[in-house]
Each structure stands twice: as C-alpha cells, then as structure tokens.
Amino acid sequence: MSNVNLLEQTTPILKHYSIKPHFVENFGKVQRVYSDKGVYSLKKISPHHGTDFIRNIQYLFQRGYNRIVPVYPTIDGRYAVLHNQNLYYLMPWLPNEEKENRTERHEQLFRELARLHTLSVREVSINKEEKEEHYEHTIQTWEKETEFVDGFIEECERKWYMSPFELLFCLYYQDISQALQYSTRKFKEWYENTKENTKARAVITHGKISPEHFLYDDRGYAYFINFENSKEGSPLQDLLPFLSRYVNTLPKQCEECVTWIYNYFKYFPLKEDEMLLFLSYFAHPGPILRVLEQYHKSSNKNKNERKLVQSLQKQYWLLKNTEYIIMRIEEIEREKKAEAEAAARAKAEAEANASSQDGAQS
Template structure:
C-alpha cells in the first residue's frame, strides 16, 4: 500500500483522537504513526477480541498493575475504534532500545509476569465431578498413547530391517517411556492431593507471553503489550507455551531457563499441587507421540522428513527433561531442608 493510501486509511481513525498523521510505517498488524502530536502505535484486532481485551486491561489498571503499554482513549472516551470489519486501538510507540543482555530481559519479564499474576490472583469454585472426569479422561488418553508406543515398538523390533525412523524411535523409546511415567505419576499426585478441594487459584494470564511482547521505554522500563489473548486461568497458560517454544532448539543444559522460572517463583510461588500439575503437563512428550502417530498413519511417507521431525522433537524432550529434573531436584532439596529444620527444632524443644 502506498504512503498516500495508508494515510487516507488511518486518518479517519486518528481523527477520533484529535491526531493528524504525517507519515505511516506498517509492521504486520501494527502501524507506526508519525503525527503532529508525536509517534504512536496503531494496532488492528478482530472485534471478537475487543470486549475482553479492554475489560482485562482496565481490570489490571484497577489492581495497580502499570507495566502495560497504555491504551489511549478517544476524545469521547472509547478505547477502540471500529473501522470496516476491524477494531483499532492506539498506544505510544516505545523505542525498545534494549541495553540489557538476553538473560536480564527474560528475568525482568518473568518478574513482571509474577507481579501480574500476584495482583490478579483469585480463588474460584471448581466442580469436583468435572475435575474427576478430566482426570479420568486424561489418564485414559495417556494410557492409550502408551499402549500405542509399546505396540509400535514391538512391531519395529519384529522386523528384519527397520526403516531409519523406526530405528531412531527404538533408540528414543526408553526416554519417552520415562517421560510418560513421570508425567503420569505427577498427574496422579496432583489429583490425589486436590480431589476434595472446592477452590482453585486463577490469574489473568497474558495469553501470548514473549519477549517480542515485552517492550522497553526510553528509561529502560519494560511493559507488556498484546493482551488480546488474555484470559482468566491457571498460571500454566503463560508458563508452558513460553517454555515449550524456548526449548525448541538443539540439545543443551539450559540453566538460564531454570533461573527464569525461579525468578517467577520468587515473586509468585506455586503451591505443591500447582507445581505437580505444571511438571506433569510440561514433561509429557506430546510432540514426539504426535509425530510417531502421524508416521504410522501416513502411507508413502517421506522418510527423511519424518526422521528430521522425530529428531527435533527428541531434542525438545531432552531439553524439557533437563528443566523438569532440575526443578524436581531443587524442590526435593527444599523439602529435605525443611524436614531437617523441623527435626532440629523438635529436638531443641525437648
């Protein structure tokens, strides 16, 4: 779209803010507006997202959470403008000139995420029957997937000559079965300790946690943006997708990632049952299982492509395994220290 056309398109929207645009730059769904009143960001969203998005932003402001890029109201007090089939809202354009290294950026983002969750946390009543049904369905699904893997392993080992994919699967099977066992045990622990609970904690989850959605102003303060997918739910809705994307690399001992998680826990500690559920879902090898199922069901498959997919998912599993085992180890050590302190206290009292 030409510069003139862009100006013509945004001018009617910006008129509601009393702003006259001079120049427009496009960045996917965001436009940088140079105007008579400064530089702004104009964001386009779908009308379906609009109601909850504005409501959640206002809720966080009321709770005292100010690390959100401000949404400017129009001259008549609205926070979004309908134009055509889309909604538009206006924010300041942050320079995002990051001086910190990658680790510090993540540390600050996780600190602010913990603050967001702390300020928005509340208890909700849960339906014990629905919880029991979810538990039974999940266990049944995981048992079915485990049986499939065992059957596929037996089929592969019964061949005179395995394909490269089948050989790799057999080599990876032990690690997969360990992950399945760990996930299932943690899930059962979670259910046994919470099956009679009538309440659960929920927070306002950002919904699309990413360093791309955590921007810096010219003073070096970080602010969350892109709250269109925000929703009430478990803290896991923010933590798990982010961690999964971060660990989608070649195998490495990602101690930085452990530090980020414990930065979050420092400001928003998870309860034991919440941590069990987090570790259960985090450790479960969904990616590997889906690739193996896809390979099994696909005739005339491209062997090399599936081998590459399997290897990438295995790397993801090993990266996840490292983080999960480190968290489990740290928490076990904490419990041992508490027990030792309690025992020492008991002996001193007697």
C-alpha cells in the same frame, strides 16, 4: 503498502482520536504513527477478538499493576475502532531500546509476570464432577498413548529391516516411555492431593508471553503489550507455552530457564498441587507422540521419510531439553525439602534441650 497509502488508510481511523497523522510506518499488524500529538502505535486485530481484553487491562490497572502499555480511548470513549472489517486500537509507541549490557530481559519478564499474577490472583470454585471427568479423560488418553507407543515398538522390532524413522524411534523409545510414565504419575499425585478441593487459584493470564511482547520505554522501564489473548485462568497457561517454545531448539541444558522459573517462584510461588500439575503437563511428550501418530497413519506412498525423521529428531530434542529442566526442578525441590526437615529437627532438638534445662533448674 506505500507510506502514502498507509497515511490515507489510517487518517479516518485516527480522526476518532482527534489525531492528525503526518507519517506512518508499517510493521505488519502494527503501524508507527507520527502525528501532531506525538508518536503512537496503531494495532490491527481481528473483529472476532472483540475488546474483552480491554476489561482485563483495566482490571489490572485497578489492582495496581501498571506495567502494561495503556490503550487510549477514542473521543467518544470507545477502546477500538471498526474500519474495513478490522478492529484497531491505539497505544503509545515504546522505543524498546535496551540499555547497554542489559542481560536480564527474561528475568525481568518472569518477575513482571509473577507480579501480574500476584495482583490478579483470586480463588475460584471448582466443580468436583467436571474435575473428575477431566482427570479420567486425561488418564484414559495418556494410557491409550502408552499402549500406542508400546504397540509401535513391538511392530518395529518384528521387522527384518526397519525404516530410518522406525530405527530412530526404537532408539528414542525408552525416553518417550519414561516421560509418559513420569507425566502420568505426577498427574495422579495431583488428583489424589486435590480431589476433595473445591477451590483453585486463578489469575489474569497474558496469553502469549514473549520477549517481543515485553518492551522498554525511553527510561528503561519494561511493559507488556499484546493482551488480546488475555483471560482468567491458571498461571500455568502463561508459563508452559513459553517454556516449551523456548526450549524447542537444538539440544541444550537450559540452566537459564531454571533461573527464570525460580525467579518467578520467588514472587509467585506455586502451591504443591500446582507444582505437580506443572511438572505433569511440562513433561508430557505430546509433540513427539504427534509425529509418531502421523507416521503410523500415513500410507507408504504418502510417507516423506526424510521430513518425518527430521521432525522426530527435533521433537526428541525438545523432550530432552524439557527433561533437563524437570530434573533440575526435582533436584532443587528435594534440597529445599531436606533443608526444611533439617531446620525442623534442629528446632525440635533446641526446644527439647531448653525444656530439659528448665526442668533441671527447677
């Protein structure tokens, strides 16, 4: 779309803000507007989103969280304008020019995410029956997945000549099976530890955490944008999707991910039950299972062997990248537990020695 057309399109929208645009640049769903009152960002969203996210932004501002790019109201107090079957809302434009040698973008992101969760956290009531239903449904689903994987390996091993996909699956089977076992074990531990609980922590979740949604202003301060998917929920709903996307790459030992996670925990530590659930969901090999199911359900004539082999390999890399992070978390938590136990023993010994000395003196 030409700049002239953009200007013509945005002018009637910006009239609601008493802003006269001089020039407009297109950045997909966002337009940069140069106007008589400054530079703005005009964002287009689906009307199905509504403006519920505005309430979450206002709530966070009220709780003292100000690292969100504000949404400007129109002259008559609305926070979005309906135009040509789309909703538009207006924000200040952030230059997002990182300072030289800035290497802490992700650490800052996780720190600010922890602050956002800390300032919005509250206890919510949990229906025990619904919780039990969720647990039983999840366990049944994962048991069926285990049966499927075990059945598939037997089917492959009975063949004289395996396909490339089947051969690769046989090589990966042990890791897939162990991930399922670990995930199920942690989920059962979570339920056993919390089945009598009627409360849980809920926070305002961003909904789509990403470095692209974490921008810097001209002073170097960072702010979250794109809150359209925000809602009240578990903090895991922000952490897990981001981590899964980030490690969905070539094989790598993502030590920086562990650093980011513990930077988050420093400001918003997970409770024991939340950690169990985090490890369970993060470890579950859902993506690779979906590839296996796709292959198994496809008829021979519809199978694209090369493409499915590539998909299987890619999801195996995700599985192993995730496994590394989980193993590091387990290692760190064991060390923390051992240090706490050693400190408790040292304290008990010191108190016992002090008590015996007092008795001797008396």
